[in-house]
Amino acid sequence: AQIQSRGYAATKEVAKFPGTKGSDGKYTVSLIEGDGIGPEISQSVKDIFSAANAPVKWETISVDPVFKDGKQSIPDDAIASITRNYVALKGPLATPIGKGHVSLNLTLRRTFNLFANVRPCKSIQGYKTPYDNVDTVLIRENTEGEYSGIEHVVVDGVVQSIKLITRDASERVLRFAFQYAQDIGRLKVRAVHKATIMKMSDGLFLSCANEIAKDYPNVEFDAELLDNACLKIVSDPTPYNDKVLVMPNLYGDILSDMCAGLIGGLGLTPSGNIGDECSIFEAVHGSAPDIAGKGLANPTALLLSSIMMLQHMGLTEHASRIQAAIFKTLAEGKTITGDLGGKAKTHEYAEAVIKNL
Ligand code: NAD
Secondary structure, three states: OHHHHHOOOOOOOOOOOOOEEOOOOOEEEEEEOOOOOHHHHHHHHHHHHHHOOOOEEEEEOOOOOEEEOOEEEOOHHHHHHHHHHOEEEEOOOOOOOOOOOOOHHHHHHHHOOOOEEEEEEEOOOOOOOOOOOOEEEEEEEOOOEHHHOOEEEEEOOEEEEOOEOOHHHHHHHHHHHHHHHHHHOOOEEEEEEOOOOOOOHHHHHHHHHHHHHOOOOOOEEEEEEHHHHHHHHHHOOHHHOOOEEEEOHHHHHHHHHHHHHHHOOHHHOEEEEEOOOOEEEEEOOOOOOOOOOOOOOOOHHHHHHHHHHHHHOOOHHHHHHHHHHHHHHHHHOOOOEHHHOOOEOHHHHHHHHHHOO
16 A cells, blocks of 8 residues: 555655755756657646646756767756756657767766666556556666676677676665665565676676665565566566566666566656656656657656656655546546557647546
């Protein structure tokens, strides 16, 4: 019941830095609309927040890459906005494949030291999938691993990508996971790893997990191999409903998309990138170039990310009200988007949510 009432919580307590409240009682939140379907789904969030009288003012910023001293960064005013507001909502950002600029998602996570990525994935009541009881919570290390961006050509035809695992980053995300498990009353933490093969890197992550577990005697701790976890979750997700899964970066990226597939796809899964000060909330999905600009996108994932954001800011009543309207609209099944088998356009779905507020 406690988990239910917390909804899509990013942390139990209101964040230490829940945003900056103005004299009008409204919080200013940085908004990165993003690429592809980003502006369309951001519009739905803006419309629904405004109809729900959520006390949020959006400060729209661009994070188009700039180059300073030969290094890629994001514009100073975007950094200043997020630093000032502590909280941001972000649409997807496209990353060129195999060449071009470094992922701006990575740049943002590094710039603001957003070390933990919280990815809850819950079945949507009334929306039929092979399992109707999925309730996984996955915490992904967000700053290193295979995503450290250290790659080079050794000789022609031979390249190396370095998977970087540090004790500091591992301990930080593991401590976050144990604290999170305690906060939401889900008192089992499972580390997912491949230390059988990557004995040193995943081995370090796992040994850090065993150490941190000692500081949380009321939280049960165990570990599972990544391949086994994938097999088990798709065979029967129920045993994962009482656990918080924590894992290195790449595994979290892949496993969370797999979980999304179990509940109806990427249009439904939110996430929070949490740091010590700033936090950025975003959908798990990307910019969906195949459907961009056509009004076909499902804004639910970004909406649920904005619910996580409201929870994080302590605006729980607004979070619950908007969340209830989203779930009611999905359960009615009349006005849902194409990815869920419906015919509604993005804005029609948003209007139906507004009617259900
Ligand atoms: P994607 O998530 O954009 O799309 C995968 C599939 O899911 C597509 O068929 C798409 O139409 C569908 N889909 C995704 N979101 C949807 C939604 N809200 N409603 C309906 N259908 C939806 O993955 P991709 O095609 O591999 O990546 C496209 C771009 O997005 C790439 O440049 C990638 O780097 C980037 N990306 C960004 C983020 C991020 O900003 N956090 C995350 C993942 C991918």
